[in-house]
Amino acid sequence: MKKNNSDSWAYxxxxxxxxxxxxxxxxxxxxxxxxxxxxxxxxxINVEGNRHIFIFPPGQKSLRTSYGLTSFxxxxxxxxxxxxxxxxxxxxxxxxxxxxxxxxxxxxILIEKKINxxxxxxxxxxxxxxxxxxxxxxxxxxxKKIKNWGLNNVRIFNFDSCGAGEVFILSxxxxxxxxxxxxxxxxxxxxxxxxxxxxxxxxxxxxxFDKVLLAPTPFSDDAGFLRAGLAAQTVTMLPLHEAExxxxxxxxxxxxADIIISGGVKAPEEKRNLPETWRNLNNAGDIPSRLTPQxxxxxxxxxxxxxx
Numbered sequence: 001m002k003k004n005n006s007d008s009w010a011y012x013x014x015x016x017x018x019x020x021x022x023x024x025x026x027x028x029x030x031x032x033x034x035x036x037x038x039x040x041x042x043x044x045i046n047v048e049g050n051r052h053i054f055i056f057p058p059g060q061k062s063l064r065t066s067y068g069l070t071s072f073x074x075x076x077x078x079x080x081x082x083x084x085x086x087x088x089x090x091x092x093x094x095x096x097x098x099x100x101x102x103x104x105x106x107x108x109i110l111i112e113k114k115i116n117x118x119x120x121x122x123x124x125x126x127x128x129x130x131x132x133x134x135x136x137x138x139x140x141x142x143x144k145k146i147k148n149w150g151l152n153n154v155r156i157f158n159f160d161s162c163g164a165g166e167v168f169i170l171s172x173x174x175x176x177x178x179x180x181x182x183x184x185x186x187x188x189x190x191x192x193x194x195x196x197x198x199x200x201x202x203x204x205x206x207x208x209f210d211k212v213l214l215a216p217t218p219f220s221d222d223a224g225f226l227r228a229g230l231a232a233q234t235v236t237m238l239p240l241h242e243a244e245x246x247x248x249x250x251x252x253x254x255x256x257a258d259i260i261i262s263g264g265v266k267a268p269e270e271k272r273n274l275p276e277t278w279r280n281l282n283n284a285g286d287i288p289s290r291l292t293p294q295x296x297x298x299x300x301x302x303x304x305x306x307x308x
């Protein structure tokens with residue numbers, strides 16, 4: 001896809017973005033080559049056939065094999081992740097290409113500031129095909145591997161569809177699955193997710209970002225992480241008018257949260273209630289002209305602030 005004058009933001013870490021969303025793009029090769037060109041400390045870790053791309057702070061990785069992390073100098077790092085796969089037939093401009101490139105930009109900030117308590121992961125196989133189970137999601141087997149590495153206290157922030165709008169949506173979807181369950185493991189997961197959310201709110205406050213909404217969102221990699229017993233906070237973005245309309249809908253129809261979470265938004269009248277940004281994900285409508293580059297810097301600064 002060729003850039004036009006309105007895409008002048010696509011330079012530096014964003015310079016391979018349009019290659020990445022091209023119809024027949026080898027997204028894995030483009031991303032790994034681009035990370036190498038940016039001279040990031042990168043490793044590809046294969047877990048059950050899924051190729052997850054890791055970026056570490058300079059000098060901070062220790063690999064036992066080509067797919068096993070054995071140590072990390074910080075025992076409780078922040079793990080910032082975004083999936084790099086996309087649905088067949090969709091350019092994937094927002095879901096989830098732009099979050100990948102935002103994280104490449106955030107990595108540059110963290111390296112420049114000499115912050116070393118982070119890992120960035122571009123996850124494989126977030127998108128499930130019809131009939132596939134949650135255990136087949138790449139984040140599920142990755143979470144099990146992370147626990148085997150001893151990083152049980154890793155603090156995971158998952159970024160999905162962060163290219164349109166200025167309102168940060170902190171997903172509360174996992175709350176619905178953990179409520180009314182008093183098993184000790186569930187209680188601990190609930191506490192961990194609350195801590196992640198509080199930290200995200202603090203980061204937004206530190207940056208004086210006041211447009212933050214806590215609301216249920218469609219599942220992302222947080223589903224696989226949660227199923228494997230790791231807490232993760234998903235962050236997405238919406239334009240202000242869509243966020244306000246969605247918030248009003250949830251107040252008037254609380255049951256719509258259950259429809260969102262169950263994936264039951266199939267009837268045309270219910271689909272119309274979804275934010276327009278979400279209606280254009282996973283299909284041919286996920287194009288770069290729907291992005292809002294004027295807000296990109298805000299998102300990147302938020303990603304980096306989480307690790308300060």
